[in-house]
Amino acid sequence: MLDLSVIILTHNEEKHIGRCLESLRPMTDKVFIVDSFSTDRTVEIARAMGAVVVQNPWVTYATQFNYGIQHTPFQTAWLMRMDADEYILPELAEEITHRLPALAAQVGGVYVKRRVMFMDRWIRHGGYYPIWLLRLWRRNQGICEQTWMDEHIKLSPINGAPAQTVQFANDLVDHNLNNLTWWTQKHNQYAIREVIDLLNIRHNFEQAERVTPSLTGSQEQRKRYLKERYASLPLFTRPILYFLYRYFVRFGFLDGRRGFVWHFLQGLWYRFLVDAKMLEVYRRAGNDREAIIDFFKTEYGKDLRAGVR
Numbered sequence: 001m002l003d004l005s006v007i008i009l010t011h012n013e014e015k016h017i018g019r020c021l022e023s024l025r026p027m028t029d030k031v032f033i034v035d036s037f038s039t040d041r042t043v044e045i046a047r048a049m050g051a052v053v054v055q056n057p058w059v060t061y062a063t064q065f066n067y068g069i070q071h072t073p074f075q076t077a078w079l080m081r082m083d084a085d086e087y088i089l090p091e092l093a094e095e096i097t098h099r100l101p102a103l104a105a106q107v108g109g110v111y112v113k114r115r116v117m118f119m120d121r122w123i124r125h126g127g128y129y130p131i132w133l134l135r136l137w138r139r140n141q142g143i144c145e146q147t148w149m150d151e152h153i154k155l156s157p158i159n160g161a162p163a164q165t166v167q168f169a170n171d172l173v174d175h176n177l178n179n180l181t182w183w184t185q186k187h188n189q190y191a192i193r194e195v196i197d198l199l200n201i202r203h204n205f206e207q208a209e210r211v212t213p214s215l216t217g218s219q220e221q222r223k224r225y226l227k228e229r230y231a232s233l234p235l236f237t238r239p240i241l242y243f244l245y246r247y248f249v250r251f252g253f254l255d256g257r258r259g260f261v262w263h264f265l266q267g268l269w270y271r272f273l274v275d276a277k278m279l280e281v282y283r284r285a286g287n288d289r290e291a292i293i294d295f296f297k298t299e300y301g302k303d304l305r306a307g308v309r
Helices: 016-022 042-048 061-071 092-103 180-203 220-230 237-249 254-285 290-302
Strands: 006-008 029-036 052-055 078-085 086-088 107-118 130-139 142-144 152-153 163-173
Touching: 006 016, 006 061, 006 086, 016 042, 016 078, 016 086, 016 092, 016 107, 042 052, 052 220, 052 290, 061 078, 061 142, 061 220, 078 086, 086 092, 092 220, 107 152, 130 142, 130 220, 152 180, 163 180, 180 220, 180 254, 180 290, 237 254, 254 290
Parallel strands: 006 029, 006 078, 029 052, 107 163
Antiparallel strands: 078 130, 086 163, 107 130, 142 152
16 A cells, blocks of 8 residues: 555535545555535445544535645555545556655655546546646645635645646546536535635735746646636626637537537536626625625625635
């Protein structure tokens, strides 16, 4: 077994957790799950498969994941982040097993590729593959940044110098088995957080450690940079332009009928919903920072001054 432990957050993941844990077995038997009081068989399945499970009230993804980093019982050299509805391919398990122990001391993190499955179809176009994610890092070198959406692992320096990273060649798979109603309800909730994240770019509601935006940096740095540019575009124009870019310029139409559903819902409908909620904020609170803070506290119980909640 590798000197590696895995942290997973769960809530009602009985459809996924067994598949996820089974894919990790060739690499490690050290899995720490922070469960936010599931009401299905998630905890039962995970413990039966050897995972250590604790339960902690949900606040945000970043808060919960950093709780996992701080409270993991495994003192391994490397940590790995997985979502319950993901699994790693055997080729990636083999690559991690052989390459991880040989990495130089100045390497603080490892990027892997994520392939997204939607309605059992691999979404290969529209800029959705490969998606490079920093998923492995040295102990005490990484935290989950406190943002409202699109949280990334932020690496700290090694001996005063920025930590180096490497890319592994093989994939982990994001394949959620829940139905489309679940998906749309989840994205409706995401839209509220996305509105706050976009407004935060302009109003800077709180100070927190974040990935530094950079067009020439890592994928998450480029994503943060492009998100800031996206936030400056006019409402309702930007989701349409984004969908057209993804579907035609980045060849999303090659993903077929199920791919069209994905690109339309994730690339247009979801972002249009974000803009509609943004319009509601401006209608109720204008562009006044304090009025916006009061709106979210009254309507959603979210204190923007206190950071991500």
